[in-house]
Amino acid sequence: MTPVLQARGLVKRYGHVTALDGADFDLLPGEVLAVIGDNGAGKSSLIKVLTGAVQPDAGEIRLDGEVVRFRDPLDARRHGIETVYQDLAVAASLDIADNMFLGREIRRPGLLGSVLRLLDKKRMRAESAEHMAALKIGLRSLAVPVESLSGGQRQGVAVARAVAWATHVVVMDEPTAALGVKESGQVLDMIRRVRDRGLPVVLISHNMPHVFEIADRIHVQRLGRRVAEIKPGDYSMAEVVAIMTGALQLSDGKTVVTDQEAVKAAGVTRD
Amino acid sequence: MTATTTTQTPLANEPSPARRLLLTPTAGPLAALVLACVFFSFSTDQFLSGGNFSLIIQQVMVVGTLAIGQTLIILTAGIDLSNGAVMAFGGIVMAKLAVDSGLPPLLAITAGLAVCAGFGLINGLLVTRISLPPFIVTLGMLNVVFALTHIYSQDQTVTGLPAPLTFLGQTFSIGDTAVTYGSVLMIGLFLFFAYLLSQTAWGRHVYALGNSPEVARLTGIRTARLTVGVYTLAGLVYGMAALLLVSRTGVGDPQAGQTDNLDSITAVVLGGTSLFGGRGLVIGSLIGALIVGVFRNGLQLMGVPSIYQTLITGILVILAVTVDQLSRRRTR
Ligand SMILES: Nc1ncnc2c1ncn2[C@@H]1O[C@H](COP(=O)(O)OP(=O)(O)O)[C@@H](O)[C@H]1O
Ligand SMILES: [Mg+2]
Numbered sequence: 001m002t003p004v005l006q007a008r009g010l011v012k013r014y015g016h017v018t019a020l021d022g023a024d025f026d027l028l029p030g031e032v033l034a035v036i037g038d039n040g041a042g043k044s045s046l047i048k049v050l051t052g053a054v055q056p057d058a059g060e061i062r063l064d065g066e067v068v069r070f071r072d073p074l075d076a077r078r079h080g081i082e083t084v085y086q087d088l089a090v091a092a093s094l095d096i097a098d099n100m101f102l103g104r105e106i107r108r109p110g111l112l113g114s115v116l117r118l119l120d121k122k123r124m125r126a127e128s129a130e131h132m133a134a135l136k137i138g139l140r141s142l143a144v145p146v147e148s149l150s151g152g153q154r155q156g157v158a159v160a161r162a163v164a165w166a167t168h169v170v171v172m173d174e175p176t177a178a179l180g181v182k183e184s185g186q187v188l189d190m191i192r193r194v195r196d197r198g199l200p201v202v203l204i205s206h207n208m209p210h211v212f213e214i215a216d217r218i219h220v221q222r223l224g225r226r227v228a229e230i231k232p233g234d235y236s237m238a239e240v241v242a243i244m245t246g247a248l249q250l251s252d253g254k255t256v257v258t259d260q261e262a263v264k265a266a267g268v269t270r271d
Numbered sequence: 272m273t274a275t276t277t278t279q280t281p282l283a284n285e286p287s288p289a290r291r292l293l294l295t296p297t298a299g300p301l302a303a304l305v306l307a308c309v310f311f312s313f314s315t316d317q318f319l320s321g322g323n324f325s326l327i328i329q330q331v332m333v334v335g336t337l338a339i340g341q342t343l344i345i346l347t348a349g350i351d352l353s354n355g356a357v358m359a360f361g362g363i364v365m366a367k368l369a370v371d372s373g374l375p376p377l378l379a380i381t382a383g384l385a386v387c388a389g390f391g392l393i394n395g396l397l398v399t400r401i402s403l404p405p406f407i408v409t410l411g412m413l414n415v416v417f418a419l420t421h422i423y424s425q426d427q428t429v430t431g432l433p434a435p436l437t438f439l440g441q442t443f444s445i446g447d448t449a450v451t452y453g454s455v456l457m458i459g460l461f462l463f464f465a466y467l468l469s470q471t472a473w474g475r476h477v478y479a480l481g482n483s484p485e486v487a488r489l490t491g492i493r494t495a496r497l498t499v500g501v502y503t504l505a506g507l508v509y510g511m512a513a514l515l516l517v518s519r520t521g522v523g524d525p526q527a528g529q530t531d532n533l534d535s536i537t538a539v540v541l542g543g544t545s546l547f548g549g550r551g552l553v554i555g556s557l558i559g560a561l562i563v564g565v566f567r568n569g570l571q572l573m574g575v576p577s578i579y580q581t582l583i584t585g586i587l588v589i590l591a592v593t594v595d596q597l598s599r600r601r602t603r
Contacts, residue, residue, distance in 0.1 A: 053489055074491030088486045091479035093549045098475050103491040105472035117471045 002065045004029050004200050005050065005081070005169055010059035012045050019045035020056065021224030027169065032191060032201045034211040037221030037244055043204045044086055046221060047173050050202075051083045052076035063168070074103070080168030082161070084175055086204070089158035092147040096139065097121065097128040099146055100161045131164040132156070135190045152183025159190050163199070170194055171202040176210060188214050208237045220244055238267045296543035297555040299594060303587075304562050311569030318569055321448030328454045331538075331564035333358075333519065336457050336512040337531055338538040338556040339464050340391075340505030345539050346468070347501050348481045348548025349398065349405035353390065353412035354509050355531030359524070360420045361387040361513030366429035366523025369436055376435035384510035390416060391506020395499035413532065420525050429523030439518035453515045460511065464553045477501060481548030537563060537588055545595045562587065 005027040012020035019042045027033050037043050048054040050061060052070025061068055063079055070076040073083070090099045101124045107113030108120045125142050132139055137156035139149070146154050155175055162170050172191070176184040184207070191214055194201055205211050211218060212232045220228040220243050228243050228250045235243075239255065242248035247262035248255050257263050312319040337354050344351045365383035368374040374382070390412060397408045439453035468474035476497055479487040488494045516527055542559030544551025566587075567580045 072491070073489050074493075077491055083489070085486075085489050088483065088489055091482040091486055091490075091549070093482050094475060094478055098478075102475065102479055102487075105475065107472075117473075119470055119472060119475075 001028055003027055003062070004064060005202075006062040006065075007046075007050060008060050010046065010049055010061075011057045012042075012049055012054065013057055018224055020049065020059075023059070023221070023225045025050065025219065025226065026229070027200050027202055028217070030195065030198055030200055031216040032195050032203060032214055033217050033219055034215035035202060035204045035219045035221055036206070036208075036211055036240070041221040041244075042224040043221050044173055045224075047083065047085075047171055047202070047204060050076075051081055051171055053083070053085070077103075077165065080166060081171065082163070082166035082169070083171040084155075084158045084162050084173060086173035086177070090146045090154055093145050095145055096132070096142045096149075096157050097124045099157055100124065100128040100131065100164065102161075104165070127164075128160075131160045135160050135163065135193060137186070137190075150183070151178050152180070152186055155179060155183070155187055156190070159187060163190070163194050163197075166194075166199055168199070169202065170199055171204075173204045174206065175203070176205065176207060184210065208241065211240075212237060222246060236268070242266045242268050295552060295555075296545070296550060296595070296598070297552045297558065298543075300541055300543045300555055300558045300562065300591070304558050304565065307562060307565045307569065311565065311572070315569065315572040317572050321446065323568065323572075325448050325450050325454065327561065327564045327568050328457070329451055329519070330568070331560040332451070332453050332457045333512050333516050333528075334531055334534045334538060334563075335557055335560035336460060336515055337509060337535040338542075338560055339460055339553060340508035340512075341535040341539050342542075342544055342551065342553045342556045343464070343468075343477065343501050343505045343508075344405065345536075345544055345546060346477050346481045346548060346551060347498060348484075349498075349502075350536065350546070351394070351409045351502075351505060352406065352532045353394065353409040353416055354505070354512075354535055355528035356413045356416040356420065357387050357390045357506060358509045358513045358516060358531065359526075359528040360390075360416050360423070361510045362517045362527060363420055363424045363429065363523045363525055365436060365513060365517055366432055367424065369433055370429050370431055370523075376433045380435065380514060383513055384507060387510030387513060388503050388507040391509070392499065392503040394506070395502030398502065399495040399498045417529075424523070424525040426525055428525065430521075432517065432521060432523070436514070437518045437521055439515055440521065451519075453518055456511065456515065458557075460508065461554060461557045464508075468553055473497075478549050481550070483549075534563070537584060540588055540591045540595075543591065543595070546592065547595075550595075559591075 003026045007025040010020045010023040023042065023046055025046065035043050049056045052073045052075050068079065091102060106120045106124055108118045112118045128142055137153065137160060139153060146157055159172065159175060175187050179187065188210060191201055191203060215232055218230050218232060218240065219226055222244060239248060242263050243250060245262065247259040247266060248268065249258050317323060337358060340354055341351055361383040364386050365379050368379035368382055369376045394408055394412055397403050398405050439456060440451055442449040442451050468477060476487065476492045479492060480494055480497055484494050517523060538559035539556045540546065540559065541562050542555025544555055563584055566583055570580050
């Protein structure tokens with residue numbers, strides 16, 4: 001199966017910090033791929049490189065098997081890749097419809113649109129309402145600034161926008177990080193609905209229960225590279241955490257204990 | 272996006288336009304302006320007349336127009352300290368080219384507009400290319416342009432301007448009220464920029480940029496180009512303010528506009544636009560300029576010494592930024 005989105009040997013340095021140190025990445029058609037890793041493991045950097053938000057210093061990205069190079073986020077969006085960036089998803093003082101269509105506004109038909117460049121606000125509102133409804137995001141009004149929404153609703157707007165425009169891949173960087181239990185559940189439901197449409201989803205998350213609940217496969221990122229690619233059913237949460245922290249390593253599909261104490265502390269039982 | 276569905280989902284609970292205005296940060300300033308007008312109407316007989324209103328508008332015309340450019344820049348979370356100086360230089364260029372160099376007046380005006388837009392462009396490039404804070408860039412530019420004005424004019428006031436340069440100072444009558452063409456130009460500019468900011472994609476992008484440049488960039492907005500465009504357009508508006516200034520005073524004056532940078536910021540702030548960027552309406556800045564104008568005019572008619580006008584303006588500014596700060600804290 002050709003991966004939808006693939007990367008080999010990605011390197012990204014910020015001055016002395018190496019955020020990505022030869023990272024590989026594979027996203028298969030129709031799957032929810034969780035990307036997990038400690039703080040600073042390079043998850044966000046990986047996502048930013050894959051979606052054109054930053055340029056890698058080295059490495060190769062393939063979309064449907066073809067080598068691509070995204071000059072900027074707009075370029076990736078044109079290729080059908082939509083991203084919900086961590087903490088940088090919506091413009092706070094704009095309303096929901098403005099946010100849904102930011103950078104892709106619809107103008108009025110005829111001279112009003114082509115000469116006067118008038119926006120078709122009615123149509124953008126109506127379409128936004130449909131997209132919000134499709135993901136079952138309940139809102140009282142679409143004409144209020146998103147800063148007046150709850151954290152979950154705001155994230156819902158960002159997710160709905162990504163889903164509405166994506167034709168290829170949806171990427172979400174820690175979409176539940178700032179949310180409560182109920183709101184996180186709503187975002188996970190949205191991710192399921194996206195997968196049910198056949199779109200592959202990349203989900204960056206810290207939250208192991210969420211990851212195990214929703215992911216088809218898990219990409220473990222550590223010190224700027226992928227250290228494991230696993231199925232949730234094959235390992236326990238404690239083992240995955242141990243892999244994430246480096247206490248456990250994978251080699252030829254087998255786990256190797258590198259730090260007995262840490263593994264014991266993590267509650268992993270292995271011989 | 273799947274644009275095939277044309278069925279309009281009924282949107283319950285959409286606020287009406289009037290209610291939406293109430294929700295904007297411009298509602299407070301508008302109420303303040305109305306209250307001030309009511310107060311002065313009862314306090315002095317001369318206040319409530321077409322002629323007096325026409326006078327107030329003439330008095331705020333130059334600062335009001337500067338405030339349009341200032342609003343654009345403040346909406347991007349920038350600030351422009353150089354606009355009064357740029358305007359003064361633009362005015363001198365127009366006057367000297369038309370009088371001393373004998374250029375056709377319209378060409379002299381065009382050159383003045385272009386020079387002002389050029390300074391805006393330089394400001395914009397310094398802010399984006401070298402990532403300098405707008406405060407510092409425009410502070411530097413203020414001094415550069417101020418010096419250029421005095422060097423170029425040799426500190427001489429330019430008199431004897433040809434008709435096209437003073438046309439905007441002419442009046443026409445609405446009923447028995449004389450209105451200057453310049454007032455009409457200023458109001459027209461406000462309406463034009465209100466439309467640009469609220470009805471076009473460009474306007475939405477300016478707000479998004481002011482909210483967060485990184486969010487705007489990640490949504491695919493070309494933020495550097497947008498910023499340079501905003502500063503350049505603001506410069507062009509300062510050029511129009513220069514023409515208004517020259518028309519109103521009838522001379523090219525190198526000393527003009529020295530406090531207008533701060534006065535334009537005052538108008539923007541009083542109009543409810545946030546100095547943190549991304550929030551506010553350009554019409555608010557007209558209201559802000561009118562608040563200052565109405566207080567000045569009303570207090571003068573009441574015979575209050577002018578220093579109290581300054582005192583009240585200062586208190587209003589502090590009040591306005593306090594409201595902004597508190598409302599931001601509430602929505603965070
Ligand atoms: N714009 C940046 N400038 C400097 N260092 C950065 C930048 N972005 C990320 N880093 C550094 O790169 C490393 C990886 O960061 P990041 O990709 O955000 O990790 P994660 O998302 O897994 O927490 C960290 O050490 C971080 O400090
Ligand atoms: Mg991160």
